[in-house]
Amino acid sequence: MEVNEGGGSHPPASKKRSRPADEGGVGVGSGPSGCGDDRDAYLPYCKPGYKRLYPEGSTNTDFKVYVESTNNDRLGNKSPIYLNHIFAMDVKGVTGIQRVNANKIAVIFKQYNTANNFINNTTFLTKYNMKAFIPAAQIDKTGIIRFVPANISNKELYRRLSSIYEIVAIRRFSKKVGQERIPLQTVSITFLSNVLPNNVQYDLFSYRVFEYIPPLLQCYRCFKFNHSAKVCNGKQRCSICGGEHLYKECDKPTEISCINCSGPHLAISRLCPIKAKKIIEKKNNISYASVAFTKQVTTNEKDFPPLPSPKSQPVNSNVSVNKSVNISANKSVQDVNKVKIVHSKDLKSQIISDNDVLMALVQTLVELANKDDSTPTNLKTIKDALIKNLT
Structure with missing residues (x-):
């Protein structure tokens, strides 16, 4: 199945926003990646011209921008002296730098506008062969709707769906059958919001919005979980027998053994407990x-002050024994x-x-x-x- 992004923060709109009938084009910039247009009805479709930036009036305490190298240089392993020097010299408003992984660092700002300015600072990014983007979890959140007819394209859904939060991307789930990819009736919607709406409207019809849970990340180098092969420091393992070699080089294709549980199935199998x-x-x-x-x-102590403690009631000497x-x-x-x-x-x-x-x-x-x-x-x-x- 195809995957998508989620998480983030943005103040809600005051009323439902419908899609203009003449909107079209391809999503660009640092928004949800891999967006297509109406040339393929099932390619992910983004808001035209969308670029992920912190919205005006954001209330975050820290505004993070992720930075990666464009020439496969491991930026997270660079000397902190070097990183401190180039960012202090050429970038305004930086309050901290953190290592995310071997390939990525997080540059922290205290104001949303300085973070956005850095995203658009092509002079600095080009000079040091870097690309910068705001993590999706800081800006937007993804939910899913079900039982959407497969003959409705992603572009049509984008134009017809409306919500109390702005919709920035539409993606349809699919499965591969042989050499053909079959569209499913489940669709993911990315909202410019930190919470999901209860529903979205397709004209008069209301679809309930459910939480989107991304697939479990599994490394295709060591076959452990919650990291990718790009940042893996483990040994290459075989997904068939568990040996220290590529699966293409396996000489024991009938001796199947999971590297994680030693069970008689492939390391990538869903049967693994x-x-x-x-x-x-x-x-x-x-x-x-x-x-x-x-x-x-939704809970604010100022909006919901604590109720006063109940006053003690006088004791009545005539209270009955039954009471x-x-x-x-x-x-x-x-x-x-x-x-x-x-x-x-x-x-x-x-x-x-x-x-x-x-x-x-x-x-x-x-x-x-x-x-x-x-x-x-x-x-x-x-x-x-x-x-x-x-x-």
Whole structure:
């Protein structure tokens, strides 16, 4: 499937923005990459002329700009003395420089306009063979909509969809069948916003917007996770047998062994329980971060002052015995419920911290997802599969 970008910050628009009917062209600049036009209905389509810049009035505490070399020079491994010298001498408003990885550094500004000026400073960038761009997570956020007819092009979707946040890119998911790429009914939408809208409108029809979770990043050099081969310091491994050679040079094509779990499958297979666990962790982390950020955006102590503490009520000496008994009974029920909640939390913590139990759950999910349709899926089959993996 094709992937896209997400994350970012921008103040919301006050009303829905529709697409002008005569807009066209190709997205350019440092916005979402790989955007096409109407020559191919399924190429990603960007807002014409879009270039990722910090919007006016941004409230970030730091404005990061990523910088890479244009001649395959490992900028992240350059001497800090050299980097300090060239940026202090030629660039205004820099407050810090950080190493992101071997190929990339982050230049930090305190003001959005100085960060934007650096993006457009072609004299400096050309002089030192560099390219600069704002990371997508600082500016925009991507969601997905489902059940979109495949005969609607990305350009048409861009023109017809409207949202409370500005839409800057449309991409349709696809899958490869033989030598042909088949468009799917799932479409990703990149918004110029730090949060997703609840829905988008296609004329009168409303599509619900879901969180987009990027695919798990796997290195095609060492086949470990969460980094790419471009920055990998590990040894070259074979995705077939796990040996220290390219898969094209493998002399044991029938002795399949995963480098991560030693299972009888390729290192890139979805059947790998380690990979399945990593995918679940990634989904949980993204969901938690999204909820936490939404709460941070929507909750303000000044807007919602704390309620005053309840005043103590005078004691009535004529309170009946039955009322006292009821109060005691209610307290007992509350105490029992608190014990149940604490016990439930302890049990969840034990499950999460027990790697064997987690692996059994992951393996069970993988088996259920890959089983044939002839076997019914019910409570008994799920229970039997879980017990089998636990023992």
